[in-house]
Amino acid sequence: QKEVEQDPGPLSVPEGAIVSLNCTYSNSAFQYFMWYRQYSRKGPELLMYTYSSGNKEDGRFTAQVDKSSKYISLFIRDSQPSDSATYLCAMRGNTGNQFYFGTGTSLTVIP
């Protein structure tokens, strides 16, 4: 079983839709949870990060962590064509330097 599971998509939505991206994980020691956006042929860009459980909102983006279910989500409201990218979840525990990535979900927002 992989440490982090993420549906690779592709996911295609109309402009203005609410997008829900998800990851599940198996290691209960994970404490830090991140979402990265990666445009084609570019490096990943940090979008959101949360520590432990709860919600975090930043503009059109909301990150949710449910540690009891080992499930994290990223919601994008009022999606725009510029949101078209691959979204990677990543996570790690309290010790060590190793981060674990999901496979990434490819999102296309159609104008």
Place this chain on the structure above:
Amino acid sequence: DTEVTQTPKHLVMGMTNKKSLKCEQHMGHRAMYWYKQKAKKPPELMFVYSYEKLSINESVPSRFSPECPNSSLLNLHLHALQPEDSALYLCASSRGAGNTDTQYFGPGTRLTVL
């Protein structure tokens, strides 16, 4: 400033060449990472430096040789690479062990091995 810079942006090399990739950050981060990313795949961890010491080497072939000259710089020396080594090489940094929250990535170096 949350910037990690990488040079060069693109690199084409033959299998007998020796080249180096460079990474720099000025955020005071004490952990730095090299990742390799193939198309449509997540980044794969290669090396981790923590406080300028190699702490993780994910069984990377010896034709890749990392170096951390100081806390702001990270190099990846390349020698006798194979065409299958062609990929996007990403550098990242984070605050450091014991207080590491997240990683910040550079834009990557796109390497093509002929």
